[in-house]
Amino acid sequence: GDSVTQMEGPVTLSEEAFLTINCTYTATGYPSLFWYVQYPGEGLQLLLKATKADDKGSNKGFEATYRKETTSFHLEKGSVQVSDSAVYFCALSDGDYKLSFGAGTTVTVRA
Amino acid sequence: SAVISQKPSRDICQRGTSLTIQCQVDSQVTMMFWYRQQPGQSLTLIATANQGSEATYESGFVIDKFPISRPNLTFSTLTVSNMSPEDSSIYLCSAVPALSREDYTFGSGTRLTVV
Numbered sequence: 001g002d003s004v005t006q007m008e009g010p011v012t013l014s015e016e017a018f019l020t021i022n023c024t025y026t027a028t029g030y031p032s033l034f035w036y037v038q039y040p041g042e043g044l045q046l047l048l049k050a051t052k053a054d055d056k057g058s059n060k061g062f063e064a065t066y067r068k069e070t071t072s073f074h075l076e077k078g079s080v081q082v083s084d085s086a087v088y089f090c091a092l093s094d095g096d097y098k099l100s101f102g103a104g105t106t107v108t109v110r111a
Numbered sequence: 112s113a114v115i116s117q118k119p120s121r122d123i124c125q126r127g128t129s130l131t132i133q134c135q136v137d138s139q140v141t142m143m144f145w146y147r148q149q150p151g152q153s154l155t156l157i158a159t160a161n162q163g164s165e166a167t168y169e170s171g172f173v174i175d176k177f178p179i180s181r182p183n184l185t186f187s188t189l190t191v192s193n194m195s196p197e198d199s200s201i202y203l204c205s206a207v208p209a210l211s212r213e214d215y216t217f218g219s220g221t222r223l224t225v226v
Contacts, residue, residue: 032213043117043203043219044154051213089153097142097207099215101153 002027006090006102013080013109021075021105023064023090031092033057033066033073034099038087047075047088080109113138113206117218124194124225131190132221134204139184142207145177148220149200157202160187194225 007022025031035047035057048057053068062077073090090102114137124130134143143160158179159167166179181187191198204218 034213034215036217044217046112046215049213093213093215098144098156098159099154099205101155103153 002031002092002094002100004090004092004100004102007105008103010106010108013107015082015109015111016079017109019075019077019080019084019107021088021090021107023073023075023102025071025073025090025092027071027092027094029094031094033064034091034093035062035064035073035075036089036091036101038089038104040086044089080107082109082111085109112214113140113208113216115204115206115216115218117204117221119221120219121222122224124223126195126225128194129190129192130194130223131188132202132204134187134189134206134218136185136206136216138208140206140208141184143181143187144205144207145179145187145189146203146205147200148203154203157189160189160204191223194223196225199223199225 003026005024032051034049036044037047038044048059050057050066056065064073064075085108087104087106089104091099093099116135145157146154148154156169157172160179160181162181178190201220201222203220206216208214
């Protein structure tokens with residue numbers, strides 16, 4: 001079945017550092033891919049998405065490119081801020097409207 | 112995208128009791144789902160809330176423990192029955208608008224603690 005493998009943390013960075021969170025997936029069809037963010041004490045928010053191969057999703061300085069050849073959707077940000085401290089989830093939807101989530105990566109950015 | 116109001120936002124309950132969580136969407140949606148997030152874990156799908164019929168449960172989840180209602184296209188409830196401390200989790204509802212399977216929206220979650 002569908003699955004998402006996500007780099008586990010925790011990840012601790014200094015402000016203005018480069019962030020990469022790896023995400024790979026297994027799916028039988030052509031899934032849509034998502035990154036969600038969960039700030040401390042809050043619910044889940046969509047960060048970005050991509051619906052087909054080579055699409056790049058971007059939001060708030062974060063980017064991820066849908067790579068079908070490597071079945072990956074790595075999240076990157078060039079210069080993180082303290083406010084980016086959160087848990088990040090990679091997820092996919094494979095045509096049945098259900099989301100499969102990765103394990104989540106806790107990111108802490110220090111001033 | 113749709114906006115979801117979920118309540119209560121948190122609750123502390125005694126074991127053996129039940130809690131009903133409500134999820135209200137501000138527009139008609141095709142699909143509604145309920146997820147559980149156990150402490151420090153990822154999200155696990157509990158069930159799909161079907162409008163006007165019984166919910167479709169994922170493996171490991173049963174109707175007697177997690178009865179779900181969806182009387183119309185904008186509202187759903189999840190009940191956590193006969194609670195035990197192992198049910199302490201965040202419960203989230205999610206909705207997908209018609210014809211747009213990429214526009215998932217989540218409620219803010221219900222943080223449940225069972226004592």
